[in-house]
Amino acid sequence: MKNTKESQLQKSTSPRLLLMITAAILFICLISSASFFYVRQLEDAIQDETDSNLIEIAEQLSIIVDNQVQGNLRNLESIALFLRAFDNIEEARITQFIETEAVRYSYEKIFLSNESGHTLFSDGSLGSIADMKFYSRAMDGESVITVVSSSNQNWIIYATPIYSQSGREIIGVSGAVQNLESLSNSLEVDFFGGEGYVQLVKADGTAIVESQHKYAIGPYDNYFDALEESGYQDGGQNSLNSLRKDMAEGRTGIIGLMRGSRECRMCYMPLTTNNWYLLTVVPISVINTKTDYFVQNTAIICVLITILFLVLILALIGLHNSSRKKLERMAYTDAVTNGLNWRSFEAQTGEILKKARESEYVMGHLNLQKFKLINDMYGREAGNKTLRYVYDTIQELLAPDELVSRVSADNFNLLLRFTSEEGIAKRVQEFYHYLNRFNEGRLQKYWLTFTQGFFIIDDPKLELSTMQERANIARQSRENGLGSRAGVAFYDDSSRASLLMEKNIENKMEMALKNRDFFVYLQPKYELANRTIAGAEALVRWRDPEQGMLLPDLFIPVFERNGFIVRLDLYVFEEVCRSIRRWLNEGKKVTPISVNLSRAHLPDPDFLEPYRKICDKYEVSPSLLEFELTESIMFENFKSLAPVIENMHQAGFTCSMDDFGSGYSSLNILKEMPVDAIKLDRDFFLPGSKTDITRGKSVIETVIELAKKLHIKTVAEGIETLEQVDYLKAAGCDMIQGFVFAKPMPIPEFEKLAYPIGGKQKEAAGDGYGACRPDMGETGAD
Incomplete structure (x- = not known):
C-alpha cells in the first residue's frame, strides 16, 4: 500500500511538477520574451535618440562652421568693396590697411593681387598667385573658399574679386589666409560624455579637419580609404559605397560602422560651404552601457521590469533634456562670459523691439580699452575672468527688459531704455563706478575704461546689424574726438561724414x-x-x-x-x-x-x-x-x-x-x-x-x-x-x-x-589786414 501510495503520489506530483515547471518555463519564456522585446525596444529607442541627438549636434555645428567661414568671407568682401572705392592708394598705405584688417578679423594674412597675379601680403611681402586655381576662379567673378596645405599645415584660403569703381571690370583679387586650427577649435565640443567626436572632410573624402579624439581615425588623406584600410566595415543598413554616393550627391544620413568588436554610429551632413561634409561619430558602447544595465537588472528580478521601464523613461527624458540644454548653451551662450552670445542677443532684442516705440531704446557698443595689456600681463585666463566680471557687473545694473552681450573679443553690445542723452551718460558713469569698485583699498590700481557709442533706435524695424554698426560708428567718433555729447557719443549723419572725411x-x-x-x-x-x-x-x-x-x-x-x-x-x-x-x-x-x-x-x-x-x-x-x-x-x-x-x-x-x-x-x-x-x-x-x-x-x-x-x-x-x-x-x-x-x-x-632787394626792410605800417605783405588770398588760419 505504501508503495502504491508513493507511486500515486509520484504520479500525481509529476504532472503538477511538470505543470509547474512548464508554467515556470512558460513564465520564464514569457518574461524572457517580454524582456527581449523590451530590450530590443529599448535599444531601438536609445539608438533613435542617439541618432536624433547626432543630427541636432551636427546641425548646430554645421551652423557654427558655416557662420564662421561665411562670416570671414563676408568680411573679406567688405574689404574688397572698400578697396574698390580707393583704387589709387599707394602700396605702403594699402599694406598698413590690410595689416590692420588682418588683426581685426583674426586672419593670418590678407593679400591683394592685381590682374597679372602679382600679390601684396599684409606682412609686406610680395609674391605671385597667378597659377592658383582660387585666383582664376576669383578673377572670373566668384567668391572662393578653399583649403590648401603648406609646410605641414592646412590653411583656409578666402578669395573674392575686386571690381573697378564702375563695377564692370574685375581689377584684382582680395584674399585672406586663416589657420585651420581656428576652425578646429570650433569643432572641439564635448558630447555623449566625451565619447563623441567630429571630423570635417570634402565630399570626396579629402581631409579638412581631423579629430584628435582617442578613437578617431587619423591621420589620413582620404576618409573613405582610411575606413577601408583601418578595417571598418558596414555595420548598418548603408554600405561604404552608399556613403560615398550620398556624400557625392549632397545628402544627409546616418551609417553604422564596425571594426572588430567596436561599432559606431556616424551622421554625415553637408555644409553650405563648398562641398564640405561634417562627420559626427559616437560609439555604440555609449548606448550599450545604458542598455546592459537594464538587461542585467531585468534578468535578476523580473518584478522590477515596470519600475526599470519607468526609470528608463525618466533617464531618456533626462538624457534628452541634458543634450538639448548642452546644445542650447552651445548655440546661445557665450563661452567666455557664460552669458548671452550674439545670436541670443539678436533673438531677444528682436522680441523686445517688436513691442517698442520709436526712440524707446538705444543700441550701445562698448570697447574695453587696453584689454590686450591684461592678457599680456596676467595671462589669457585672467583676461577671460575680466570679461566675465564686466559682463556680470553690467548685467546686475540692467532692467529686466535691457540686455548686454559680448559680441567679439573685448566688445560688448547693450540694449538700454532711452530717456535722454544725459540719462544714458549717467548710466555709463554708473557702469564705470561699479566696474572699478575692486580698486577700493588697493595700492596698485588698474582702472577699467571703455570707449562707447550709442544709436537711438528711431526705427525698431531696422536690421540689428545696422543698429550695431551705427553704435560702433558713434563709438569711433568718440574715440576720435568727434560728435560726443554729454561725455557719450551718439550716432548722427555727421559722425559718419566726419569719419569718412x-x-x-x-x-x-x-x-x-x-x-x-x-x-x-x-x-x-x-x-x-x-x-x-x-x-x-x-x-x-x-x-x-x-x-x-x-x-x-x-x-x-x-x-x-x-x-x-x-x-x-x-x-x-x-x-x-x-x-x-x-x-x-x-x-x-x-x-x-x-x-x-x-x-x-x-x-x-x-x-x-x-x-x-x-x-x-x-x-x-x-x-x-x-x-x-x-x-x-x-x-x-x-x-x-x-x-x-x-x-x-x-x-x-x-x-x-x-x-x-x-x-x-x-x-x-x-x-x-x-x-x-x-x-x-x-x-x-x-x-x-x-x-x-x-x-x-x-x-x-x-x-x-x-x-x-x-x-x-x-x-x-x-x-x-x-x-x-x-x-x-x-x-x-x-x-x-x-x-x-x-x-x-x-x-x-x-x-x-x-629780405628785400637793397637789403633794407620797410618798416611795418599796418592797416589791420596785413597791409605790408602781398595779398595771397589766404585765410591765414594756423
Whole structure:
C-alpha cells in the first residue's frame, strides 16, 4: 500500500511538477520574451535618440562652421568693396590697411593681387598667385573658399574679386589666409560624455579637419580609404559605397560602422560651404552601457521590469533634456562670459523691439580699452575672468527688459531704455563706478575704461546689424574726438561724414608727403621797437590736387591721433632748414624761425636726434631755430618736460611757450619751465566789456613785467589793430605776430618782405589786414 501510495503520489506530483515547471518555463519564456522585446525596444529607442541627438549636434555645428567661414568671407568682401572705392592708394598705405584688417578679423594674412597675379601680403611681402586655381576662379567673378596645405599645415584660403569703381571690370583679387586650427577649435565640443567626436572632410573624402579624439581615425588623406584600410566595415543598413554616393550627391544620413568588436554610429551632413561634409561619430558602447544595465537588472528580478521601464523613461527624458540644454548653451551662450552670445542677443532684442516705440531704446557698443595689456600681463585666463566680471557687473545694473552681450573679443553690445542723452551718460558713469569698485583699498590700481557709442533706435524695424554698426560708428567718433555729447557719443549723419572725411585724409597723407603737397608758410614776428621783422613762425598748408587748399584745422588733429604728425613736423623743419641754408648762401642776415613741436614726439627720449641730423645736413646753426610747445603740452607733461627743454638748450635750440594764458596754471609753469619766450594767447586781445578790457590789460602788463624779470621774451599773437600795437609797445612787449602787419605767407613772399632787394626792410605800417605783405588770398588760419 505504501508503495502504491508513493507511486500515486509520484504520479500525481509529476504532472503538477511538470505543470509547474512548464508554467515556470512558460513564465520564464514569457518574461524572457517580454524582456527581449523590451530590450530590443529599448535599444531601438536609445539608438533613435542617439541618432536624433547626432543630427541636432551636427546641425548646430554645421551652423557654427558655416557662420564662421561665411562670416570671414563676408568680411573679406567688405574689404574688397572698400578697396574698390580707393583704387589709387599707394602700396605702403594699402599694406598698413590690410595689416590692420588682418588683426581685426583674426586672419593670418590678407593679400591683394592685381590682374597679372602679382600679390601684396599684409606682412609686406610680395609674391605671385597667378597659377592658383582660387585666383582664376576669383578673377572670373566668384567668391572662393578653399583649403590648401603648406609646410605641414592646412590653411583656409578666402578669395573674392575686386571690381573697378564702375563695377564692370574685375581689377584684382582680395584674399585672406586663416589657420585651420581656428576652425578646429570650433569643432572641439564635448558630447555623449566625451565619447563623441567630429571630423570635417570634402565630399570626396579629402581631409579638412581631423579629430584628435582617442578613437578617431587619423591621420589620413582620404576618409573613405582610411575606413577601408583601418578595417571598418558596414555595420548598418548603408554600405561604404552608399556613403560615398550620398556624400557625392549632397545628402544627409546616418551609417553604422564596425571594426572588430567596436561599432559606431556616424551622421554625415553637408555644409553650405563648398562641398564640405561634417562627420559626427559616437560609439555604440555609449548606448550599450545604458542598455546592459537594464538587461542585467531585468534578468535578476523580473518584478522590477515596470519600475526599470519607468526609470528608463525618466533617464531618456533626462538624457534628452541634458543634450538639448548642452546644445542650447552651445548655440546661445557665450563661452567666455557664460552669458548671452550674439545670436541670443539678436533673438531677444528682436522680441523686445517688436513691442517698442520709436526712440524707446538705444543700441550701445562698448570697447574695453587696453584689454590686450591684461592678457599680456596676467595671462589669457585672467583676461577671460575680466570679461566675465564686466559682463556680470553690467548685467546686475540692467532692467529686466535691457540686455548686454559680448559680441567679439573685448566688445560688448547693450540694449538700454532711452530717456535722454544725459540719462544714458549717467548710466555709463554708473557702469564705470561699479566696474572699478575692486580698486577700493588697493595700492596698485588698474582702472577699467571703455570707449562707447550709442544709436537711438528711431526705427525698431531696422536690421540689428545696422543698429550695431551705427553704435560702433558713434563709438569711433568718440574715440576720435568727434560728435560726443554729454561725455557719450551718439550716432548722427555727421559722425559718419566726419569719419569718412578722416579716412579720406589718412588715405591721402602718405602720397601727399611723397609728392610734397605740404607747403610751409611763414608768419612774420615784428619787433615792436622798430616794427621790423625779427623772426617768423613756420606753419603748414596742404594743397590737395582734388580738394585744393586744406587748412591745418582740418588735418592736423587727424595727424595728431594717428602719429603722422611726427613725420610732418620733421618735414616742415627740413623745409625751414633748406630755406635758411639758401638765405645764408645768399648772404642774407637770417632771423630765427620757430617751428611747432607736437606732443607726439615726447614719448621718444631721443626725439631731438633727427632734428640735430637735419641741422647738420644743411649746416644750419640750431640757434636760428626755435621749438614752440603749447601751454597744454607743458601742463600735461609738467614733471618730465623741464629736462627736455634743457636738452634743447644744450643742443643749441631755443624754446617758446605758445598759447600762454589759455590754461589754468600758466604762472606755475612759467616758474618751473626754462623757456626762452612766451607767446601771449590771442584770447587776451579779443574784444569784451570795458571791465574785461581793463582787467585784461592789467594781466598783460603784469605778465610782461614778470617775463622781463625772468629774462623771457614776450610775443603777442593774434594782433589785428594798431591800437593793440601801440598798447603792447607801451607795455614793454618785445614782439607781435598778427594780421595787423602780415598773415601767413608762402616762403617766396616772406623773402620779398624780410629780405628785400637793397637789403633794407620797410618798416611795418599796418592797416589791420596785413597791409605790408602781398595779398595771397589766404585765410591765414594756423
